Amino acid sequence: MEKCADQQGTNGRAAAFVGRALRKTYVTGETQVHALRGVDLEIYAGEVLVLLGPSGSGKSTLLNIIGGLDRPTAGELWYGETELTALDDAALTRFRRANIGFVFQFYNLIPSLTAEENVRLVTDISDDPMHPADALDLVGLAERRTHFPAQLSGGEQQRVAVARAIAKRPGVLLCDEPTGALDSQTGIRVLETLAQANRELGTTLILITHNAGIAAMADRVFNFLDGQIASIAVNEKRISASEMAW
Numbered sequence: 001m002e003k004c005a006d007q008q009g010t011n012g013r014a015a016a017f018v019g020r021a022l023r024k025t026y027v028t029g030e031t032q033v034h035a036l037r038g039v040d041l042e043i044y045a046g047e048v049l050v051l052l053g054p055s056g057s058g059k060s061t062l063l064n065i066i067g068g069l070d071r072p073t074a075g076e077l078w079y080g081e082t083e084l085t086a087l088d089d090a091a092l093t094r095f096r097r098a099n100i101g102f103v104f105q106f107y108n109l110i111p112s113l114t115a116e117e118n119v120r121l122v123t124d125i126s127d128d129p130m131h132p133a134d135a136l137d138l139v140g141l142a143e144r145r146t147h148f149p150a151q152l153s154g155g156e157q158q159r160v161a162v163a164r165a166i167a168k169r170p171g172v173l174l175c176d177e178p179t180g181a182l183d184s185q186t187g188i189r190v191l192e193t194l195a196q197a198n199r200e201l202g203t204t205l206i207l208i209t210h211n212a213g214i215a216a217m218a219d220r221v222f223n224f225l226d227g228q229i230a231s232i233a234v235n236e237k238r239i240s241a242s243e244m245a246w
């Protein structure tokens, strides 16, 4: 397929992702749910992007498609020079392994493994990973390397999950409600860690949240409504997680 997308964003930054006319329809028996109804998007390399919108508006569906966990029903999606929608399953899995880190609301750590061993699960199968101890150091948990998840607070467990996601040095970090299960102080600490990865590793950071206050730490905000991006807000100046109103 011819590449139809302009790879330079309006502000001159290179686009990490370009999507055109993305649709996703879930079919369950007789019922069809149109989760994405023709989404056009550009996501710039190195930006912090927040996806906001009511429950069911399509945010997670889009995040899963960007991360190569799912495929659109129609439309095309590019990552740099690669058309993701043209890849077979094996190639899409390779793309995901090489380029994407995920952080979910529930940390999904393996209870019988220490913090460091949880991170090592990912670094063992990556090409150019950080040392697991360095990734834990980056999220401020160097002293907790040998602790098991049950010996860590919720926020600390989420920071282990962040360390696990960034240890393979992914180009893109996708976070679905990463602070949804955390109190404000702990949530802010986790967001600071994510912002630090964006700053120090240049990782493109895409974050779903229901907390509109978090939008202030983004470069841009996609406001979702009924399976579409209804509007895009640009923050001229983004604030640090610690300055945020929760």
Ligand SMILES: Nc1ncnc2c1ncn2[C@@H]1O[C@H](COP(=O)(O)OP(=O)(O)OP(=O)(O)O)[C@@H](O)[C@H]1O
Pocket: 026, 027, 028, 033, 034, 035, 053, 054, 055, 056, 057, 058, 059, 060, 061, 062
């Ligand atoms: N696997 C699935 N099968 C059928 N319908 C689905 C599936 N996944 C999502 N949907 C539907 O698609 C629509 C969009 O869901 P999605 O999870 O993307 O929304 P969301 O904006 O992330 O919502 P939330 O904020 O509640 O997580 C919803 O109506 C949802 O019920």
